[in-house]
Amino acid sequence: MIKYYAxxxxxxxxxxxxxxxxxxxxxxxxxxxxxxxxxxxxxxxxNRELAYQFAHKMKPNIEMFGIDALKDIxxxxxWSKTSKNKATVLPHLKNVTTTLNLVFDDLREDFQx
Numbered sequence: 461m462i463k464y465y466a467x468x469x470x471x472x473x474x475x476x477x478x479x480x481x482x483x484x485x486x487x488x489x490x491x492x493x494x495x496x497x498x499x500x501x502x503x504x505x506x507n508r509e510l511a512y513q514f515a516h517k518m519k520p521n522i523e524m525f526g527i528d529a530l531k532d533i534x535x536x537x538x539w540s541k542t543s544k545n546k547a548t549v550l551p552h553l554k555n556v557t558t559t560l561n562l563v564f565d566d567l568r569e570d571f572q573x
Contacts (some may be wrong), residue, residue, distance in 0.1 A: 464562040467570070469549025473524065485571040488521055489564060496560055499536070503553055511549075512540035522560075525567055529559045 474480040499514035501507075515536040522529050532552040539549040567573060 463557060463570075464566050465525065469524065469526040482571045482573075483494060485567045486573055487568055488525065489573055492518060492521060492560060493564065496557065500557065503536070503549060506546050508540040512537055515540070526565055527559060527564065529556045530557045530561075 468559035470481055470484055474484065495514050495518050499511055499518070502514060515533050519533050519537075520528070522533055532555045535552040536549055536556070539546075539552070
């Protein structure tokens with residue numbers, strides 16, 4: 461079964477501590493969904509500064525969890541510094557949203573959250 465995050469990355473960070481792994485997963489599930497929603501709204505409203513802030517805030521967690529969305533988050537950050545139409549960033553937002561929703565499901569299942 462395909463996992464959308466790298467459990468081995470987390471296991472290495474947690475040094476095998478299952479309780480700490482669960483805390484990492486739970487914290488991710490508490491913090492990232494509202495940030496993702498806020499980033500979506502910021503892009504929809506073309507609030508580039510806010511979109512950048514949320515993308516930048518989520519970036520370390522996406523990296524730590526080994527989630528294949530880093531390139532898209534970086535593209536969102538880059539878009540926020542341009543005057544390009546929001547249509548140019550929407551495919552990246554869709555990839556991030558789709559991937560993170562799959563990660564949320566995986567984490568809930570893997571850690572019974």
